[in-house]
Amino acid sequence: MYMNPSQYPGHHGSQVLYQADPNWQHEMMQKRNTIMGALHPHVGRTIRVTTLDGHTYEGVLVNVDGHHAYLQVNTHAQHHGQHRPIYTPAQYNQILTLVLFELLVIVLLA
Structure with a gap:
């Protein structure tokens, strides 16, 4: 159900920064x-x-729910000997949480 942000309790006088088109x-x-x-x-x-x-x-798709895909990646293999970005954790097997809305291409490899 769509509600105008001004209809939400406790939001009197709030400034709307973004409001999606209800048809979207x-x-x-x-x-x-x-x-x-x-x-x-x-x-x-x-x-x-x-x-x-x-x-x-x-990586290996370990789960998918209504909002996210969970991908187990091997960060060591992922970078093939290149310098790993500073923001990448020092773990070799990590699970990435990817938002379904942000996925553009998905290819089955094995």
Whole structure:
């Protein structure tokens, strides 16, 4: 159900910084459900994911829910001997949480 931000309790006098078009909500929910349906049968398999921002990740899909895909990546193998970014944890197997809305391309590898 769509509510105007001014209708929310406790938000009197608040300034709206962003408000999505109410018609956009239905389409985004359909896209999210499509992506989740495409991924769910492949839990446990290796995939490559490219995000809207152009980042590419490869790893095992360990879970998918209504909002996120969880990808276990091997950061050591991921960078193939290149310098690892400073923001990458020093773990070799980590689980990335990827937002379904931000996934642009998903490729099944194995």
